[in-house]
Amino acid sequence: MSQIDNKRNKPEMNHVIKNVIENKCDDHHRNPPTTMAERQRQRFVDKATKVSAKYLRRLAELPGAPDAMEPFFKVLQDIYVDLKNVAKPADTKIIGTYCVMVPNELIYAVGAQPVKLCSGSYTAFAIGDDLVPRDACPLIKAVMGFQAMEVMPIYDDCALMVVPITCDCKKKMAGMLKQRVPTYALHVPTAKSEDRDMEQYVQELYQLIPELEAVTGQTISYQSLAESIDAMGFAQYQMSKFNEFKKHVPALIKGTHAMALMNAFSYLPVEQWSQQLHRLNQELARRKKDKHYVSKDKQPRIMITGSPVIFPNIKIPLLIEETGGILVGDETCMGERSLYDPTVVVDQSFDGLMRSLANRYTRPCTCPTFVDNSQRIYRIKQMIADHQVQGVVYHVLRGCLVYDFEYQTLEDELGKLGIPVIRVESDYNEEDIEQLRIRIEAFIELIKLKDLETRISKLKKSEIAG
Template sequence: MEIRKDLPEIFEDFSEARRNGFISAKQFKDQNKPMIGTFCTYMPQELPLAMGAAVVSLCATSDETIADAEVDLPRNLCPLIKSSYGFGKTDKCPYFYFSDLVVGETTCDGKKKMYEHMGQFKDVYVMQLPNTQFGDQAFELWKSEIVKLKELLEEKFDVEITEDAIKSAINLKNRERSALKDFYSLGKLNPPAISGGDILKVLYGSTFKFNREDTIEEVKNLTSRILDEYNSGKKLDSKPRILITGCPIGGVTEKVVKAIEDNGAYVVFFENCMGAKAIEENVSEDNNDVYAALAEKYLSIGCSCMTPNPNRITMLNKAIDEYKVDAVVDVLLQACHTYSVETLTIKQFVNKEKNIPYMSIETDYSTSDVGQLNTRMSAFIEML
């Protein structure tokens, strides 16, 4: 995989962010401030931020604790769920340990049933997410769930969360999303300025930094530095341009990005939850009803747990054009039913509407399929 060797320290900073974040998490907790753990992009982070809490993603990305999880959970379950549960159960994840409350949502069946067991050893609160994004009922349900979460946080942590504080948190998150969006929009450059592996490092690493103002500045500086250097001639080679969609990736599943980039292509856009799905749209700052504004943004996320799920297609359509994508790779975590079933819709759209090749690959949190991934990617990229 070709990387920009002249920018190592910044990329390493993001790459190491999860590990280094443990120390910042401890320092944060030492100040007696609350930490909220989340498992999903639907969770409106603005609410905990509005009471001065830190928000941390607990989605695990390694197979280290899967055997422990399988004592309680079925083997034929998505590795993200098993691994996340396993890290909680074994107390091996400091972020889980430091979380005063875990907030989940009723997304896929596996996750929502797992929360019932997790509730035996951790304080878990589950928001009732509707299965559809359409109709007043769905909107009103999600809005009322957001208000309920605010009330629960106020009661549990004995604080008042004012609408002004929520507005400030919306503004902060919007600036963070915009900085990250400007960064991953570097993927539009053709030939690319940086590899997909480096884009992912920054997107993943930024979720483990607690001083959000600093992170916004850091990401902005990185973007403008890369742009300046690109304009003065530092470019990668022209190669086929790949869009990754599907289940969340990060940690061990970066093996998919590596297999693509080691075999002659670049990933220029990540549609999944570590990328644009979470970041592309901001919360309206014009709407005086902050709960409606939050409900509108978060309910529109194009996840396969929704039926129907046209917002995923809308984003893919736009990104394939804007990022001049040559092919789409749909990443499925084993036993993820909603994304697996949705592959047919995505394949038909990509092949028939966009006239470009599509490939789906199923993987897990082991490294046993790396050889097979390389073989499949090399054959796929060769025909582009």
């Protein structure tokens, strides 16, 4: 008999989060800040950690979290609530990265730890709002807010930041970061179908190597690069298995939980993350065998695409799953996009490895920053078919023009398939939650109605035929 998991929460997780918040209050009373700047910093820390703890609690309380999710929740707690650095050996350097075009393999190959620094913090956004133009996207504002407050070890301890020059916001952010921390602006092709652009990207990756070697004091070798490609390959393999489980009807895991584990990928050494995903895959295999599901047969299957969804800004996936949908597909850049395609090595020389990485990090990438992005439409259609998606939520962060540009084409294409799509614009704050809830709830009701009409019409046809 199938079983729906309605477990309300994980008491031990809430206990951990509760302790964290209480300990923070104790610390605050024991060591009250003295100067105005310290008081402002303390207020920032209190607010940022509280918001993160709240969203972590909502994640943990969303019914049906597999036990193997605990380490992924823990890493989000370490980084966002406890404000710890990433777990790493003492002499390992941290290299900050942004977007999905920086090959982690190059960073691992010089013995360093990559940490993806794109941010979803509402509190840091509020600070960054005063530092960058009003119409810049909130992701950039949050990054600059953390930089200004100097409270997050993952930002403050970076030996180097590598910023791919994708959209205008990232370009200007690279310029601002450069004034504060060592920053490498990585030029990425605007037209990946052009050999000339691709060749330029290969040379960019070659130029990144001495920068990484200089800050880590280690040299890259054929062996170290090949090993890091293998390590990332194992992560991609586990990701592909996980993706198969996500296709199951009824669902074996909530999409918001899947998004949390993808966010955790930004802060964990790749071997550790892959091992934890391996354990989660084993648990999902048991769930499948035991018919232990987290959705009902007729629950609307939703996919999210558009601007990045970065912890703690997970209000939209939570709203989808709290208002009756099940999130089965995630086409955002914090989702499977960063791990979907494996590195295919054809030429076994060092140059061959470099060219394979250049291909892997651009050609299959569906970011809207490329001139021609018809590939993204194809990918979304493929995901709709694979995951039996019934409706698409198109997320646009305020100021993220590149995604907004692509909306109309996608709506037209999905219209031809009869797949409803809703565009939801949002910012890094909680003021729009109720309005978003109403719109998302109505969208899910519409899909239920559409599904009912389809089933009635099929029934009528079979009665007539019979």
